Amino acid sequence: MSAPWKNRTKSLLDGLSDILVQVPGLLEELDTIRACPIAERSPHAWNNLLGECIRIEHMLLAWRETMGSLLQTFDYTHSGIPPQMPQVDRDFAVLQISCLYWSCCILLYTTIHMVATEGHQSPGFAYFLPVPFSSPGCPNYLNERNPTLHAIRIFHTIPLSHGPYAGGYGALCSTFPLGMALRYSAVAHLFPHEGDTQDTHKLFHELVSQPFMRAYTARFVRHLHKVDVAGKENPGWDGVELKMRTWWFGPMLDQYVGAT
Helix, strand or coil, X not given: CCCCCCCCCCCHHHHHXXXXXXXXXXXXXXXXXHCCCXXXXXXXXXXXXXXXXXXXXXXXHHHXXXXXXXXXXXXXXXXXXXXXXXXXXXXXXXXXXXXXXHHHHHHHHHHHHHHHHHHCCCCCCCCCCCCCEECCCCCCCCCCCCXXXXXXXXXXXXXXXXXXXXXXXXXXXXXXXXXXXXXXXXXXXXXXEECCCHHHHHHHXXXXXXXXXXXXXXXXXXHHHHHHCCCCCCCHHHHHHHHHHHHHHHHHHHHHHHCC
C-alpha cells in the first residue's frame, strides 16, 4: 500500500488501515472457493488462501509490536474494569485505533478458522495451529488469536465512546467495532467454543443499557437488523442471530450449525 500523500510518513492508523483493507479480499476468495463443487476444490487454492491469511497475520503482529504498550491503554485485561475514561484527542485516537485492531483480529481469525476447517475436506491440505474460541475464565481466553477476547474488549470500550468528552465523532467511530463485535457474539456458539457464550450476551446488554447509550445503541441495532434482514421481521436477538449466521458462514452454514 502507498502513503496517501507523497513524502508523508505513514501513521499507525495508516499502517493498520493497509492491513484491514486486505481482509475483504480473503473473504472474497473464500466465497469463490465455496462456489465450486466440493470435488472440484483444489488443495492448492486452500493452501494459497491460508498463506495469504498467515501473511496478513504476520503484518498484524508486526503492527502490534510497533503499537507497543499503547494498545493496552483501553484494554480491560490490562487497565481493569471499567477502563479509564479518555479525556483528550490523543486518548480518543488510541481508543479508535485499538478498537479497529480488535475488529481486524475478529475478522482475520474467524476467517483462518473457516479456511482451515473447510480446507481439511480437500486431500493434501493440512493446518495444525487451531484458532481458540474461549470464554472468560477458560484456559485459552487470553490467547491473542481468540476472537471472543477481542469482542469483549470492544464491548468494554464502547461506553467510553459515548462519554462526556467523546462528542458525536466518538460515537460515530464506535459503530464499526460495535457492529463487528455484535455480529460475532451472535454466532460465537457456532464455532468450537470453550465455555458458555451467554455471559458475553449479558455483558453487551448491561453495557449498552446505560442511560447515555441506550437510545443510540437501540437505534444502531435496529438499523443493523433492518438493513440486513429482508422479508419477514424476526425481532430481538433471535433476528440478529439468524441473519448473522448467514453473514458469517454463507453457503457453509449447515456445516457449522450441524457441528454444534
